[in-house]
Amino acid sequence: MKDLEEMQAVWNAQDDKQVFELKEEAVHAIVLRKARCIEKGIDAIELVMPAVLIFVATVFGAKAAYRGNLSTTQVIAVGMTLLVGIVSAYSILQSRKRRKQNRKTHPETLLGDLDSAIESNEYQIARLKSFQWWFMLPMALMTILSFAARGVRFEEMFSLKQAIVWLALLGSFALGFAAVTVETRWVHLRRRRDLQSLRDKLAG
Numbered sequence: 001m002k003d004l005e006e007m008q009a010v011w012n013a014q015d016d017k018q019v020f021e022l023k024e025e026a027v028h029a030i031v032l033r034k035a036r037c038i039e040k041g042i043d044a045i046e047l048v049m050p051a052v053l054i055f056v057a058t059v060f061g062a063k064a065a066y067r068g069n070l071s072t073t074q075v076i077a078v079g080m081t082l083l084v085g086i087v088s089a090y091s092i093l094q095s096r097k098r099r100k101q102n103r104k105t106h107p108e109t110l111l112g113d114l115d116s117a118i119e120s121n122e123y124q125i126a127r128l129k130s131f132q133w134w135f136m137l138p139m140a141l142m143t144i145l146s147f148a149a150r151g152v153r154f155e156e157m158f159s160l161k162q163a164i165v166w167l168a169l170l171g172s173f174a175l176g177f178a179a180v181t182v183e184t185r186w187v188h189l190r191r192r193r194d195l196q197s198l199r200d201k202l203a204g
Contacts, residue, residue, distance in 0.1 A: 027198075028110045034195070035117035042124050046096040049135055050089035057085025057142055064149035077148035084145065088138035099123065111202060118195050121188060128184045136173055143169055 061078045064070065070078065104119060106112035127134075152162070 024110055028113065031110060031114050031117060034191075035113060035120065038117055038120045038124060038191075042099075042120060042127070045124075045127060046092055050092045053085045053089045053092075053135070053138060053142075056139065057082050060142055060146040060149065064146065067150065070149075071151070074149050074151055077145050081142050081145040081149055084138050084141050088134065092134060111199070114195065114199055114202070118192070118199060121192050121195060125184060125188045125192065128180050128188065131180045132177060136176065140169075140173070
């Protein structure tokens with residue numbers, strides 16, 4: 001939050017007109033830098049996660065197909081695995097497209113760019129809070145379908161060997177959920193508070 005502290009310090013400086021204009025330019029530059037940082041974070045989510053989903057779906061499907069002699073049920077399971085990955089990835093990319101198209105236009109002023117940064121930050125928070133639905137759930141479905149694609153019988157899914165796989169999967173999901181929660185709380189929610197505080201100060 002160094003940038004936001006810098007903004008507060010700059011804004012709290014002297015009050016004559018010339019210095020006021022210099023302060024506004026300095027704060028505006030910091031707001032734009034922060035807005036670009038937020039946008040890069042959203043871009044990472046919206047581009048990396050679809051790639052991960054498609055990659056995992058392809059690997060699961062390829063591993064099952066590599067075994068050969070697939071039954072009808074296994075072929076359907078492979079198809080469903082690929083379908084879940086592709087549909088989930090497509091959904092994320094479509095959401096990105098709508099966000100780009102429907103993004104509110106703000107004037108290219110200090111307050112306008114600050115409002116845009118706040119709006120983007122809110123979107124990022126909402127995206128991370130629903131992480132378990134648009135990423136973790138498809139991953140879980142693909143994992144379950146991969147068992148069927150490999151011809152693993154229901155009773156075998158709870159054997160010692162498969163139990164280790166399940167524990168590793170649940171552990172990775174728990175770790176991912178914890179990482180997202182920590183990031184949301186300690187980065188994005190704090191950023192929202194600081195941006196809104198600056199917005200209130202400028203508007204007041």
